[in-house]
Structures are given as structure tokens and as C-alpha cells.
Amino acid sequence: MTDGATIQRLIPEIILVLGASAIILASPFHASASVLRAAGRAVVLAAVLFLVGPGTQAVLQSDRILFADPLSMALRWVTLIAAAIFVHGGSRTERQDSLEGERIGLTLFVFAGCMLVAAAADLSLLFVALELVSIPTYTLLFLGRRDVGSSESSIKYFLLSIFSSAFFLYGLAWVYLLTGTTSLVSSGSAANSILEHGWSGMWPWAVLFVFCGLGFKLAAFPLHFYAPDVYQGATPMNAGLLAVAPKIVGVAGLLRLLACWGPEFNPAMVAVFAVVPIITMSVGNVGALWQSHLRRLLAYSSIAHAGYLLIGVAVLVAGVGPTGWVDGASSTLMYLAVYAIASLGTFCALAGLRIGGQVPENLDELAGLARREPWLAFALSVFMFSMAGIPPLAGFWGKLGLFTGAVRVAQAVSSSPQVANWMLALAVVGVLNAAVAAAYYLRVVGTLWFRTPMIDDVPRSEPVPRQVAVLCAILLLAIGVYPQALISGFRGAAVTSIVPAVSDARGLPPAARKLAEQSLVTRLPGLSAND
Amino acid sequence: MSEFSTFAVTSLLAATDFFANGWASLLAWKDQPAMWAVLGTMFLISGLWALQPGARGGWRVLGVLACLAGLGFCVRLLPELSGTIPVVVTFRLMASLALVSGLATVTAKNPVYSAMWFAVTLMGTAMMMLLLGGQFVAVATVAVYAGAIVVTFLFVLMLAQSSGRDPCDRLTWGKVPAWWAAPAAALLFVMICAGLHQESFPNRQEGAEVVSSGLIESGADHVQSAAASLPVANSVAQRFPESHVAQLGGQLFSRYLIPVQVVATLLLAALVGAVAIASYGTASGIEEQLS
């Protein structure tokens, strides 16, 4: 079953894992931190190269264990970009001890886990890959700082994470019981047949429990409570890791599972998947309005972004036709990519910053940063504006895709007013939330540029994190100017991997699927005129 | 779905009737599974409520009795356990052993006792796994869980010198858990039991058929049909022939090779993490905190 081709597809992950092991092994032998750091960068680079190389040739093959379709490729790309930013952007002076190798290695494990989740086609691999993301994270959180807050955040995250993963596993157990298989591909068609035969008593429980596990990673309501507390105690880079890696995992898991289980056109399910994002983003945004602690503020903001991401998932669930599935999946991916860059950039910038020798904790400490560190302030402003969704920046396209996706589904589902209303409600609440969110993002920008410093200490930023942050900002600007490449890439991924999965799960005849794919990749007149 | 929601609504109605008209009214619901569900929920809630830490000591016995009664009602939601007498008796014995010792794990004031009781629970579950044909898994549970993990727990507990005198072992946190945790746990349990209820439980034979039909329909030929590896039979021995542990090994190292490798990585990560935490947390960390 596990043949050479499967191994070949996993080369990037294998490189990450082996590289991480090597780094960890080398670290006790007094290898200097800078060498280890360079090794980490080299490992990520190698993974990227091998992802480009043999990986792209494998399209839409799935054996029992792995997907090697464009969706998993897209998610692995997002993961590796995040990993590259993370490995490059970490501040050199953040910690000074002999555990640098362990940190780098464990971080690489986390990202390898993310990539495996993206590729997992079997419940067992999904579960262990998810744990490969969680378990090193517990350690990293503890290794962040030596104060009470850091320890507290690690134990909080640890306990709640294993608690939620118990729910996740229980949900998987029910899925297995109901479908009789651990393979995602066949469990999808089985689930659909089961629903048709009316054995649905436990099915919502199973889905809900699985959602418990993945929603915890995403920090979605009602599993978001840990986020502000844990971010507050973590170091900026750890908070950045928490804000990005679990989000990738959650989105990957949700998209994959829901696509394979075949989004059922069931108003009750749609209602659940619409209510959760509505509450999540509202909670995140209104919670952030009050915050003065930087990382708490960003934690609430990450909760809000989880809500936005779930809009796309809701669109996928509600989408009656291929357009809806593709819109939902591709807009979620787009939002995820943009969010990952903006969020990691923000945390890099904060990690590299020292005000009076300390990492800034409070928003007030950033007052008037623009005078001393104009580039850093510029980058931070770009991140904030992007997360707020101000037009020409990348975040705008992410939000726009989600909202138009919801509206398009509402348009297409005219047969079921209930579902259409939920989708419209998602769009309206999303827009309203974007308006609310502007308030606190703008507060950060205003603090950077328009306030007089309260502390006399000269802020100083490390050159490398600063450069990475500015690079991220430029990346966001570039995506803002030319989003088409990213969006059509993600759409292509969704068309070629979500549509067949859903069609299989819902028993669409292959001819209909082909038709759908063709109609979705048809180029538009406006586009072809310029080509 | 609709059947299940009917069940939920019936339960609600029965509960309302009970609260409005008292015990006598439940007679009217006697033949409905919903009544067992309602009774089970209420007994479990009151039992757990009485057993929570910080509740008065005298209630403990009553609490255990109430929980058992609730469990009894819930069992009635399922089809009756049938089979040869030794199997049935062993199963009932082990099930009650596991559940009662689980209850004791949760409620014991002394954490050391909790860990001990948990070991007993593990014995019960291992025995049930054996009954279902999971010889290797049963042994692994005993060896890894009871043998390693629980002992480690005990070790840490001893090191941490906690023997039930700490207020945190005798109390729960305020009034919230008393009013919310017990109902939540009871409701969750009863709802799952209702999901296991005869009518809504998937019939395997039909299920297998549907699964394979679904696979063929979708054209996923390369995916092996799921229900092919073992013969269908009525008893444990027939179902799991002696060679099945070998089959298990084969599965682990063929189909599940990648998850097993990932678990190996995971063990490495946990090992490194535990060492790093230990070395990071001890000497320098405490110094810093003291300074």
C-alpha cells in the first residue's frame, strides 16, 4: 500500500522531520545558535525546493493515506510560506540559552504536522498529524519565557488542547462506526449513503465532535476562550505560531472533511455552520475593542479571523452547486494565506522590537514608534490595514471573496429561502464586523503614528525581523495589486480537488462533474481580452 | 435526524410532564424509551451532583447509588445484551467495574487513590477489549497505561506530595460546576445512549452493503472495500481467528505505515520536549524566579 510513489510525495515532510531531528541532535554538541538557525532555514528551503520539484506532477491521486491533489498542495504551500517567514523572522535576542536547537527542531515538527494534515486522507493520519502539531507546541510554549505567565499559558493550552482532542477522537470514532471505514474518500460516500438511509441519529454528534477538535485549533466559538489568555502569556513568536499553524490545520481539516463527507444540503447543518462564524467574529471583534494588551488584542483579532474563515466553510456547506463549493473553499484558502502573512508579519515585527530592553506588552508602549522605526511602523500599519480589509491591500480581497461567495450562494439557492437568508446574514454581519474591526486596528495605527511616546527609552528593532516584516508588508501590497494569480490558483485547486470529492460523495455522475469543472475554469471575456 | 429529534422532543415533553405532575405522570410514558432517558438523566445529574468534590460527605453513597440507577435506566435504551452466559456475566462485571472505578477516580479526594482507581478502570476496559477480540490492544493497554503511565502518575503525585489535604483536592471551583457540569455530562451521556438506541443504530449488514455500493458508484475502484478483511461471524472466536494479531501487525506496517512513522516522530518530539522542559524549568528557571 505504501509504495515508492507515496513516499516520494512526502519528501518535503520527510525533509522537515529529518532536518528537525538532525538539528535537535546537533544542538547539545554546542553548535552555535546562528548555525542552527541557518540549518533551519536551509531545511525549509530544501522542503520548498522539493515541493516544487516532484510534488507538482502528482495531480489528483489519492491512495488510502495521502491526498496529493492541488488542495493539499495549496495548503502545503501556505504552510511552507508561513514556515519560511517564521524561521527567518524569529528574533535573535529573544532568548539566550542552549535550547535554540530544540526550538527550531520542534517548530519544524509543527510545520511538518501542518503539511501532513493537509495531505491526510485517512482518519488515523489526520489524528496523528494533528497531534504532531499540538505536542511540540506545548513544549514551545513552555520554552518561551521563564515567567509565570508563560508557564500558565502552556498549561492552559495543554489541558484544553488534550481535552478538545479527546472530543475530536470521539467524533472520529463515531464517524468510523457510522461509515465503516477510516478512509476519507470512502467514508464520504458511505456517510452520504447513510444519510440517505436515515441512520442519521448520531451523525450530527459525530460532525459536531470533530468540529470541537478542529474548532479548538481555529479558536472558533465556543472553543475560543483559551486564545486571549494563552497569547498573553506567550512570547510574540509563539503567539505567532499559535495564530497561524493551528489555523492552517483547522482550515485544512474542515475543508477536507466537509468536502469528502459531501456538504449535505441540510438547512439544520447550514444553520449551525452559519451561526458559529457569526458569533465567532462578533465575539472576536467586540472583545478586541477593549484591549490594551497587544497580544490579547491580536488574540481576539485572530478569533475574529477564525470567524471569517468559517464563513467560507459555511459557504462550502451551503453551496448547492460546484460554484458554491469552489467559492467557499477557494475564498477560505485565500483568506487563510493572506491572514497567515499579515499575522506572522505582525508577530515578527513585535518579536524583534525592544522598548527599554523589553518586548512591548502594551499598546501604549508602541506610541510614536513611527518616529524611531518608520519602516517597522509602516509594516505594522500595512498589516493592520490589511487585516481590517482596507481596499487595495490583500486583506480586502480575502474579505471580498468571502462576502461575494456568501452572496453568490444566496443568489443560487433561491429554492431554499432559509439557507439563502443565512448566507445573506453571514455577508451582512461580516461587513458590519469589518466596520467594527476597523476601530481597533486603526487604534493601533493611530498609536504608531499619531501619539507621543510615553516612555523615554529608545525603541530598537532587530534588523532581521524588521526586514522580514517589511517583506511581508510588501508581499501584502503586491497581492493587493495583483490578487488574480493567488485567487485563480486557489480556485484551480478547489475546482480540481473539492468538486470531484463532493461529486463523489454526493454520487454525481462523472459527466456532470466534468461539465461543472469545465464551466468553472472557463476564462472570462474581460480576462481574455487582455490576454 | 427526524426520528432522533422526535426522540429529543418526546424526552422534553416527558420531563415537563414529570416536573408538572410528579412521579405518577411518568407511568403514562412507561413504554417510551424517552422515559428511560429522562429518568436516567435525572438520576445521573443528582448522582454526579452528590459526588462532586466539596459536596457533603454523607451523600456519597447515595450519589453512587443514584449514578448506578441512572446507568441502569440508560442501559434499557439499548437492546438487551445477549450471548453465552460467561460472556454476558464477564462483560457486566467488567463494565460495572470500569464505570464504578471510573466514578471513584473522579470523586476520590486523594489524588493517589484517583490514580489507583484509574488503574482498576484500565483493567476493566482491557478485559472488555479482550472480549471484543482485541488481545494485543488489551495487553498494550495494561502494559502501557497501567504499567507505565499510571505508575508515572503515581510517581509524580508522590513527588508533588499531594495527599488530599490540599484544598484543591477537596473542593471544586465555586458554584458553577455544581450546576452546570453534572447536567452537561449526564445530558451528553444520555444523548449518546439515545443515539445508540436500537432504531437509530446502524445495522452492520446493511451498512456494509451501502458502503460498498457507495464506493462503486463513486468510481473509487482503487480504494479497497472496507469490510473485506475478516469473515463475518457471530462469536468472538469466529470473528477474530488466532492469526489476527499477525494481521494487525501487517496492517500496521503496510497500510498504516505513515501514521506509525508519524507517531514515531511524535514520540521523539515528546521525548525532546520533556527533556527540554525539565532542563529549562529547573536550575536557571527557579533562580530567575527567586531573584
Place this chain on the structure above:
Amino acid sequence: MFEPLNLLILVPGLPLFAAIVTAVLGPRLLRHRSHWPALLAIGGSFLISCLLLQQVSQRLPAEGAVGVEEWTTFYTWLAVPGDGNGNTASFLMDVTLRLDPLTSIMLVMVTFIAFLVVLFSIGYMHDDPGYWRFFAYVSLFVFSMAMLVTASNYLLLFVFWEAVGVCSYLLIGFWYKKPSAAAAGMKAFLVNRVGDFGLTLAILLMWLNYGTLNFHDTDAVAGILGQQRLTDQLPYLGGGIGLAICLLLLLGACGKSAQFPLHVWLPDAMEGPTPVSALIHAATMVTAGVYLVTRSSPLFFAVPSAQLTVSLVGGGTALMAALIALTQNDLKRVLAYSTVSQLGYMFLSLGTGSLSGIIAGMFHLFTHAFFKALLFLGSGSVMHAMGHVIDMRRFGGLRHVMPITHATFAVGCLALSGIFPLAGFWSKDAILVAVHDEGLVPHAEMTSEVAYRPDATFDIAIGHAASDTDNVRATIFIWLYRTALITAFLTAFYTFRAFFLTFYGKMVIPEEAGHHAHESPPSMAWPLLVLAVCSVVIGLVGANANSGLPAFLAKTPSLAVLALGPDEAAGHASSHTMIAVTSTAVACSGIALAAFLYLGRRDEVDLLGQFLQMKWLEQTADLRWLDGIGYRLGLPALVKVAERCGCGWITRFFGTVITLVVSVLLSPLWLGYYISPYRLSAGKFFIDELYQWFVVLPILKFSEFLYAVDRMLVDGMVNLTGRLPRDLGGIVRRSQTGVVPFYGLSLILGTLVIYLFSVLFARS
């Protein structure tokens, strides 16, 4: 063949280039020469705009077309295909620029004012440490504004709608060391986000219902404002959805154009540098809302009730802001409220829904830009000379110190007041005529409207039920016309109040000015002069409704469709002269009153100040012969008892009421006391006092009251929309206890609740 579209991209392109150059080279290389890129680029843009204007005006409407329209797509920013079956429309975002009369007029206006403002800023800002930053921002703003008016789809328009908002935010907070400036910037941005919320939803709704967001037609679909839809009479949405779209658009426009209730940000925005106030918050950006409504007029046209709402919002805002402007002491604030009021005028005119009304609104936008920029720059010149003091009570009699500023300011004031033959006269007159005519025309007569108003059934229904609805509408417009006249009077009054206080009377110069209270340097004086000349003559381009600017604007495709209707204006030509005379008379009387009250009397200001501090009630009570009446009625004991009990305010309130009642009852006595010949003579017939009490005071109190309402109620309500999330945030915060088991518990309970929700939902 010469292709104007190739040049079109340069109009926004040059300022963008200048912004980048200034931002990159400014801090190191350019420093005090930072104005050159902006000056050259915007000047170039202006020249190109003029060229384009000329090109457009030379092109007659093509065969079968309803107006001049050219558009070009530079690239597709974003394209999301729909499914092939037409269930879902494709989503396209082209960077498409268009050229039509409306756009070209706006471009010329924006670039011209921007050029003069940049010129002015060279002198005004030359000591500022953020010199290069200022010009970078201004160039960026001009780029965004030019893109906004040339965009040919709603989405691109929205992008630059936000971009001008960001520029405005940056420029208001330009002097970020002032906390009030930073706060004002944030307030402006956030209030605008409320408007943007409306605009976003309107755009989503439009896209949902029309399947496109383009103004123009493409091969595949008919654009919302395209020739195909206009000439082929494809339906525009009426009914609930049409109303929703229009009202949401109006909400967006209200945010940007500072209309009630979202006007609260504009007065605060005066914290920015004065050239910015002139450019962004008077002449260009705030007119974006007017532009949007004008552009979307076919949409509004399908929904008469939305049009009426536009008029009501505009008329109400115009009157309210004018009343508030009466009592402001800050010169820039007077001008800010005046801007709000004039924008209200424009909305009032747009809401009439007739071609002449919409064109009058745009015409007023055009002329207003010149004289309001002039006034702001004039006030900037005053500020510059006075050492950044802006309180009118602290300076005065500056006409000898600053002769040029004085003369140009006078021109601006006259133009704003609408005195013949200055610019403001023509445009204000056109608006008054349009509003007046709406009050006259019963809509039932316009049966031919059905032919071109797309939502035919709707209108036929109205046509049958005609008289009631239309009479109500006519009545409303009659009242709006009166409101507009009153506003015109008030406008003339407060403008000249500010003018007289600043330039006449005894010379007062605040100490901040030091010894350099002087006329501004030439770079500041020249723009003033140019603008003054423009303010005098620019109105002539629209003096005749059948040629010049109005006729030109009517060639805009989306407006041209309105021209298909009957020419309402022609029927009432006789009344138009009357309106012109009336409005001039009203304006003159306003000026006269201001002159009477303020010309040469600085004390008046203090007297008014006293009245504003509620002294007048006490003064009334202090009249000798009323002394003790309250006491004789046995009140003292009551007062004392009440004060002991801690409810003194009740007795004080009732005491005042009783005093007032008694004073009114005894007014014959009071008059008798004062109307003795000697006293009359000595007291100059008490005209001042009479006037104070019976005319000025009520108005002033009302104005004061409105200001308070505006500050507390409206501002409060706008703030409440900001506070509501914050209070909800309090609940969210409440749940963050920091206790791990609690988080676990909420996990379980949340899941259970969601499960029950889905079960219950599945049943229903």
C-alpha cells in the same frame, strides 16, 4: 487619430508618481523642495484634464447613444467566474477608467483646486517639519480622488472611496502631536466606516441583482449605467430592493459628504492643516457623496421615495448646519458647518429627481469648490498671519493688515451668499428653481414618464393614485423651498458675521502673531487671487440652462436619460426671475443684518457671549420692578425648604418659569415703563434690546440648542453605534475568567447548545 483615453491614465498617474517620488526622495534629497513633484504632477494633470474636457466637448453623442462615453480597461484586477448556467454571475473587477462629461468636469475641478492648494501650501507649510510628508499625502490624495471620479465600476469606486478616506485620515492627523488632531482623524475614519458599511452592502446588492457592477456595457452584460440599459429601457429595480440599494448608497454618501446624521466628523476634521481643509474637506473629497448620488441617479430615479429621502436629508442638513454656524467663534468651524450646509443644498437639489435639479446640484458642487476653497485658503492666510489663532474673538479689523486676503475673502463671502453675478448666485439660483418647480409640478401630469421610467407598473399605479401622493410630495418640496430660502438668508448672515468680525472693527491682533502680522507671501496670495477671479466669473458657464456647463453635463449617459422626460423648467420661466430676485433679496437682507449687528462693533460679540451663557434669564429676573415679586408671592420660604431637601433645581426652575410668566403678564407695565420718551431716546428706542430678545435671542438660542443637540445627541448616537460593540465587548470580557475548567465547561455547553439548536432547527 488622437485618442484622449491614452492620456486619461496620466491624470491619476502623475500624482501617484509624484507621491512615490516624494515619499522616497523627500526626507533625504528633496526636503524643502518637496513641493516640486506634487506641483508639477498636479499641474500636468490639470492641463491634461483641460485637454480631455475639450476633447469630450468636441465629441457629439454618437448615433443612437444617449451621451458621450468612452472607457478603457487597463487590467483585470480580479476575476471570479460564475457557473456556466447563469445561476451565479461572474465577479469581475476591472480597472476601467471612463471619460464622460461628468468625469471630465470633476477632473478639471479637482486638479485645478489641488494645484492652487499645493501652490498655497508652499508658503503655508514651509516651516513644518513634515514638509515632504504633506506633499506626499496630498499627491496620494489627488491620485485617489482622480481615480474615484474616473472609475467605471462601483467596486473600483469603492476602493478609491476608501483610499481617499485613508488619505483624509492621514492628513487630518497630520499634526499628530496634537491629541485632538489624532482623535479627529480617527473619528473621521470611523464615522466614514459606518457609511462604507452602507456602500459595501449596496454594492453587494447591486451585484446580486444586476449581475454586474460596471457603469458601462460590456460584450457580455449590460452595465448598470450603460447605454444599453438606458436606451433599451432595461428595468431598474424599484420596490424594496431598489429602495434598499438607494438608501444604502445614500448612507455611504452621507458618510463621505457629511450629511445628517454622519456629519459629525467634518467640523472636527478642521484640526488638519488649512490647505487640507480647503482641498479635501471643502472642495473635493466631501463632494464624492454628491458625485456618487449623481452618478447613480438612474437607480434613484426608479425609486421616488429614495429621492425624496435624499432631498429631506439634504434640506434638513442644510438648515441645521446653517443654524449651527451662526454661533461658532472658530472661523474654520463656521466654514466647516457652511460646507455641511452647502452639501446639504446639493443633496436637496439631487433629490428633486429632475434633470435640471441634478445638474443644478452638480453645478453648485462645481462653483462651491472654488469659493469654498477660496474662503478656506483665506482663513488659512489669516491663521498664518495670526500665528495659528483661529478664534474670531481674538482678532479683528485685519483689512488694513491683509488687504489681499480681505478683498479675496470678500469675494468668496459674496459668492457664498449668492450675490449677483458671482458664482454662488447662479448655482444657488438653479437649485432654488429646481426645488421650487418640484413644488409646483403635480406628478400626475407626467404620464409620459411611464415611457422612460423603467419600473413601469409601479409608476402607473402611482399615476392612477396620483393626486394624493403627488400633492404630499409637492407640499414637501414647497416647504423644502422655503427651508432653502431661510438657509440662504442664514448663510449670508453667518458668512458676513465672520467676515465683519475678522476684517472690520477695531484692529485686534493676538500675541501669538508676534510682530509678523503681515500679508501672506505671493505663493499664498496668488492662489487666492486666481480663486477670487474664478469665484466671480465661473458661474457664467452655467448661467444659461440650455448651453454651457448644464448642457454639457446633460450629455453624461446616466443623466441623459432624464432629459428624455418633459422639460419641466420651460413651463415656469416667468417664476424664475422672481426666484432670482427673491434669493438675492434674501441674501442681501442677511448681509445687511450682519452688517447692522457686527459691522464695526466688537462689543457685540461679548454681549452675545453673555447671552449664550444663559445670563439673559437672570437679566430678565433682575429687572428692578420685577424685584421681589417672586418673594412676595411667598417663594423664599419655599425655595429655602426645597434647597434644604436637596431639590433646589425644582424651585429654581419653577421660579424662573413663574418669573417669566409674570413678566409676560405684566409686559404692558414693562412697556409702559420703557416707553417714556426720555428713555426711548436715551436707549436708542431699545431697538437693539428688542431685537436681541425677540429676534436674535430665540434664533441664537435655537442655534445653540441645535449645536448642543448635534454635539450630544447626534454625536452621542453616532458614538453609541461605536459604544454598543464596546458594551458587548464587556460581556465577552466577562467570560474570560482565566479559569481553565470554566473554559472546558463552556466548550461542552456551547457544543450542547449548538447541537440542540440544530435539532430544533431541523424540526421547524
Place this chain on the structure above:
Amino acid sequence: MNDFDSLCQHTMLVGAGLFALGMFGFLVRRNLIVMFLCVEMMLQGVSLTWIAAGAYHNQLDGQVMVILIIAVAACEAGLGLALVMMLYSRQGNLDILSWQSNREEGRASFVDHDIPESESTSDPVWPTLTPAGVAPEINQEDQLHRSHV
């Protein structure tokens, strides 16, 4: 529905019971290690369910999954206990409620109000382990003060 299937079903019921009990324990207990034990108990319930489901479907997948779960649980236990030890060395107790300093600003921390006074003042009782090797002499003092562990 044959005998074996009903056995599977009843096992699942026991699994659900253990899961719910573990959840209850996680919510009401405050000792870090006991909370952790409770999660292990939930996992035990999950394992039973997997086994039963696998048996029900005639497959080995359930057992494979349980092996993976055991391995992951062992990882979590190792890491978790290291973490708990370090936290204990910092705070001096195992109370989860002593870890609530990261919370919303201005929100009061949870404080016990009903600690029984007699117990809170009593001396800690130290556990003793039997030494290896030759049987020691029995000391009467030790017998008196021996804890009940």
C-alpha cells in the same frame, strides 16, 4: 442483530460512560494531575468505542487506531507530567486555579471562600515509601505518624 453486535453496542455505552465521567471530572476537579487523569479516562472511553466499532465492522482499523491513541497518550503523559512537575516547582501546589493570572484586565480572580478551616491549617502528611533491601526494624514512632498512603 446478533449476540456479538449487542456486545459491541454495550461496550460503546461503557465507552460513552467513561467519556462522560472523564469530562465531568475534568470540569469539577482542580488537581492538575487528576484533570489529566480524567482526560486519559476520556481517551479510554474513546478507545473502547473504537474497538467496539472495529469489531462491529469486522475490521482491524479500530484496533490500529487504538494503538495509535495509546502511543499519543503516552506522549502526552510524558510531556504533561514534565510540565506539571515544573509548574509544581514554581507554584508549590497542583491547583489549576492558581494559574489564572492571564485573564481579562479588571476581572477579579476566583478565590475559594469555603475552605474548611480545620483542614486548611492541618499539617501536610508526607508519604513514605518502603526502602528496598533488608527488612528494617519497625519503629513505633513511624507507625504512629504513618500516613494513610
